[in-house]
Amino acid sequence: MAAEKKENLRNFCIIAHIDHGKSTLADRIIEMTGQVAQRDMEDQLLDSMDLERERGITIKLTPVRMSYTAKDGKEYVFNLIDTPGHVDFTYEVSRSLAACEGAILIVDASQGIEAQTLANTYLALDNNLELLPVINKIDLLSARPDEVAKEIEDVIGLDGSSAPRISAKDGTNVEEVLEQIVKVIPPPVGDDDAPLQALIFDSYYDNYKGVICFVRIVNGTVSAGCKIKTFMSDKVFDVVEVGTFDPHLRPKQTLTSGEVGYIAASIKSIQDTTVGDTITLVDKPAPEPLPGYKKVQPVVFSGIYPLDGSKFNDLKDALLKLKLNDASLTFEPDNSVALGFGFRCGFLGLLHMEIIQQRLEREFDLDIITTAPSVSYKVYKTDKTMVMVNNPSHLPPVSDIEYIEEPIVKASIYSPPDYLGAIMDLCQEKRGVFLDMTYLDASRVRLTYKLPLNEIIYDFFDGLKSRTKGYASFDYELDEYERSDLVKLDMMLNGDICDALSIIVHRDKAYARGRAIGEKLKDVIPRQMFEIPIQACIGGKVIARETVKALRKDVLAKCYGGDITRKKKLLEKQKEGKKKMRRLGTVEVPSEAFMSILKIDTDD
Amino acid sequence: MAGIYVHVPFCKSKCTYCDFASYPKEVGKAELYFACLYKEMKARAAQYPDMIFDTVYFGGGTPSFVDEKYITGAMRLIREKFYLSDDAEITIEINPGTLTEKKLAAYKSAGINRFSLGLQSADDAMLARLNRIHTLQDYYAAAKLLEGENFSADALIGLFDQTEKDVENTLSAIIESGASHVSVYALKAEEGTPIFSNYLNGDLPDEDAVADLYEFAVKYLEKREYYRYEVSNFAKRGRESRHNLNYWRRGEYLGFGVAASSHVANRRFTNTEIIDDYVKCIISGHYAEISSDEISGDEITAEYVMLALRTAEGIDAHDFKARFGVDFTERYADVLRRHGRYLDITDDRIRIKPEYLYVQNSIIIEFM
Numbered sequence: 001m002a003a004e005k006k007e008n009l010r011n012f013c014i015i016a017h018i019d020h021g022k023s024t025l026a027d028r029i030i031e032m033t034g035q036v037a038q039r040d041m042e043d044q045l046l047d048s049m050d051l052e053r054e055r056g057i058t059i060k061l062t063p064v065r066m067s068y069t070a071k072d073g074k075e076y077v078f079n080l081i082d083t084p085g086h087v088d089f090t091y092e093v094s095r096s097l098a099a100c101e102g103a104i105l106i107v108d109a110s111q112g113i114e115a116q117t118l119a120n121t122y123l124a125l126d127n128n129l130e131l132l133p134v135i136n137k138i139d140l141l142s143a144r145p146d147e148v149a150k151e152i153e154d155v156i157g158l159d160g161s162s163a164p165r166i167s168a169k170d171g172t173n174v175e176e177v178l179e180q181i182v183k184v185i186p187p188p189v190g191d192d193d194a195p196l197q198a199l200i201f202d203s204y205y206d207n208y209k210g211v212i213c214f215v216r217i218v219n220g221t222v223s224a225g226c227k228i229k230t231f232m233s234d235k236v237f238d239v240v241e242v243g244t245f246d247p248h249l250r251p252k253q254t255l256t257s258g259e260v261g262y263i264a265a266s267i268k269s270i271q272d273t274t275v276g277d278t279i280t281l282v283d284k285p286a287p288e289p290l291p292g293y294k295k296v297q298p299v300v301f302s303g304i305y306p307l308d309g310s311k312f313n314d315l316k317d318a319l320l321k322l323k324l325n326d327a328s329l330t331f332e333p334d335n336s337v338a339l340g341f342g343f344r345c346g347f348l349g350l351l352h353m354e355i356i357q358q359r360l361e362r363e364f365d366l367d368i369i370t371t372a373p374s375v376s377y378k379v380y381k382t383d384k385t386m387v388m389v390n391n392p393s394h395l396p397p398v399s400d401i402e403y404i405e406e407p408i409v410k411a412s413i414y415s416p417p418d419y420l421g422a423i424m425d426l427c428q429e430k431r432g433v434f435l436d437m438t439y440l441d442a443s444r445v446r447l448t449y450k451l452p453l454n455e456i457i458y459d460f461f462d463g464l465k466s467r468t469k470g471y472a473s474f475d476y477e478l479d480e481y482e483r484s485d486l487v488k489l490d491m492m493l494n495g496d497i498c499d500a501l502s503i504i505v506h507r508d509k510a511y512a513r514g515r516a517i518g519e520k521l522k523d524v525i526p527r528q529m530f531e532i533p534i535q536a537c538i539g540g541k542v543i544a545r546e547t548v549k550a551l552r553k554d555v556l557a558k559c560y561g562g563d564i565t566r567k568k569k570l571l572e573k574q575k576e577g578k579k580k581m582r583r584l585g586t587v588e589v590p591s592e593a594f595m596s597i598l599k600i601d602t603d604d
Numbered sequence: 605m606a607g608i609y610v611h612v613p614f615c616k617s618k619c620t621y622c623d624f625a626s627y628p629k630e631v632g633k634a635e636l637y638f639a640c641l642y643k644e645m646k647a648r649a650a651q652y653p654d655m656i657f658d659t660v661y662f663g664g665g666t667p668s669f670v671d672e673k674y675i676t677g678a679m680r681l682i683r684e685k686f687y688l689s690d691d692a693e694i695t696i697e698i699n700p701g702t703l704t705e706k707k708l709a710a711y712k713s714a715g716i717n718r719f720s721l722g723l724q725s726a727d728d729a730m731l732a733r734l735n736r737i738h739t740l741q742d743y744y745a746a747a748k749l750l751e752g753e754n755f756s757a758d759a760l761i762g763l764f765d766q767t768e769k770d771v772e773n774t775l776s777a778i779i780e781s782g783a784s785h786v787s788v789y790a791l792k793a794e795e796g797t798p799i800f801s802n803y804l805n806g807d808l809p810d811e812d813a814v815a816d817l818y819e820f821a822v823k824y825l826e827k828r829e830y831y832r833y834e835v836s837n838f839a840k841r842g843r844e845s846r847h848n849l850n851y852w853r854r855g856e857y858l859g860f861g862v863a864a865s866s867h868v869a870n871r872r873f874t875n876t877e878i879i880d881d882y883v884k885c886i887i888s889g890h891y892a893e894i895s896s897d898e899i900s901g902d903e904i905t906a907e908y909v910m911l912a913l914r915t916a917e918g919i920d921a922h923d924f925k926a927r928f929g930v931d932f933t934e935r936y937a938d939v940l941r942r943h944g945r946y947l948d949i950t951d952d953r954i955r956i957k958p959e960y961l962y963v964q965n966s967i968i969i970e971f972m
Binding site: 553 | 789790792857863961963964965968969972
């Protein structure tokens, strides 16, 4: 691409709080640039995973290239990279930001600035992006664009008065957004003649083409036939195809600096490309890699085990494939007395965990057991060493522990003032420490709390939503570790400790939680041939007990006219149901039992 | 030895728990229906010419509700077209409200020698609530007619607010009346039946209460020398239903009429439940099967075990070895290691321990 044409390139993403209309605006922009014929438009085109469409959220980044003839008569090329809006996926956002020069910041005209609006704004500013604020949903009756424009000025410090006021839903003023993209967002700077530096910002595995790397060409050019390598791996690959996204893969002769596109090079092993790594040419290598991204640390951990122990390798392959375009997922082999061989996986948050779990089940057709999530604790031992423990069953014996520290987050909660009392109660229950309260305007307050992460990963988010009728939003960042009085709570089934059900919990909450888990297990474990005592204990001392009574009646009724086939089918169905259970010692436990202990209300 | 089952899909009115092929409003079709049933018998007789039968069972519906000529006609045809052994057990189900002297005489002259009376409960209010057409008095009257005959009666457990006393009343009425055989079935509320809404409302006793009533019934009957030969069936020695035992021993049988099932030469097939469909098929010269499964290999073994474990006698170890060429304990060594404690195992027999017979599904599925 010639230098003057680079002037006409705009790389940008859209950032917003969840539900503020990011995907709808993306669809409208794609539609208005004529990229996709209207009849081909499915709602929310960029959310390609079933899961995304179903939940109405964006999880993965999807780039798309468009051309737009502006009012100045020139034709511009837009590369739009969609980004997720949920707090768990901040990391994905930061990856797309690194491929852009600017970002459209959407603010909902009735809800105003929310937790993720702010978090993503700071991320964009950290990446030196030019921000283009947009006020969306002005078609709503409750829209208050003037107040929101003022909020944008007061809270974020951007010029709210020039922000286009649009309705992405019906298309009002979206044209104005396109014009501002041209005016506000700068073109990329890069040198086509310099050695190749291509930043991998995402990738996925294609059964025919191998690994498809999504790249932003920062310097240099690349085309089919080039020999490439990455900085983290010494392996050399021949480029088979390069191209852009329409949003499907569209092959192209060459990618030049400033462009966003993909590279396919028959890379078979998914470990050979790491998101954040830099691709360069073998013949004319760049002296150094691009900065890449700060590696994110997973904050929530849980065990994932195949329901059928022999599927361990299938699970491993599936996790490797997911890891390819979800760099934030971590996993290492683990083994549980109760569940056998599996993996200890690290996630960015509970939603992330749930999504990985569902993708394993749907995309890879695996039956899995996920154990209750845990955070990572610092355990200081009496021998003056410290170990990180994110698996309760790896906690050293009590006698070896001097003390334990748990991760604390700084949480910002945004809400109308009516719910302050309810939110404060919730934070108190969750061992929160109040830090600050700020009125953003008459109708919105920001509360800042210090909260233990292990309280948040249980049911904090659900609790917050239900107590504020869905009005509050929240965001958190890891702050520090603090010493805390934590104990390991074990569950015994028919006298045997089930390591997969153990959790680490604050001593003051152990009794209530042990009792609640026992009650929950009693409900989910079906009656069996014998009575099953369920006991919650701390250090061998039983603190709560429930009983699953022995099965009394499990028999098929009379045989109508000798219809044995029907009987057989009923029994076969019963057998199928049993296969969905895992035998722990002497007890058959349904796979959902492990997660169900998470969804417990211990407020009483 | 094999059995013949004849289904009579007519009744005076439908009981609230009935989930079976029975159509009170269609009794006008009886003439046509039996004409088809006879035609089906003739065709099957030609298809399976070498079978020898030693039981016949008229089930329903209410076989005693239709004109007795249809029953005697069927018996005539059976004797004409099939080999029926001299000492065959020939049973008919009877609703106590429908039996007359004339009917009984016709049945007996046709060679019917076993009668199964649907009493269900000795409580008239309960009978009315279940939409049964008879009273306890009707039952006594029917039993009186059957004096000296080999007859059985059905009792239901798991009825509304049923107590042990209620069950005792029903069982004692049955025993007093001279029945030599008792079937005790737990009511199951099937979706689509009127009683299902009662079930959803929690008006029926729960699993534990039903199990208590069942245990009470078992004790009550065994004390009076009706021993449990199958999970729901009790009889004086020698008065077991041979027709039913044939099912549990994985014997062969031919079923005629709607919803009737057959098992011949390792094939299991079942007729349509819909009278009009059945009639159309038969008139046009076809069978009315809606399902047909060839059973082979391990499935045969699984069926054999599944059926035999329902009974008190369980599995005959020698018969098992003769049929499948391997010792039961060897074939299922793995299952027995984990679940053997629920079974009584001797050199001759393998059976579910009596105390686990009512939770048999959990054990049986391990062998499937």
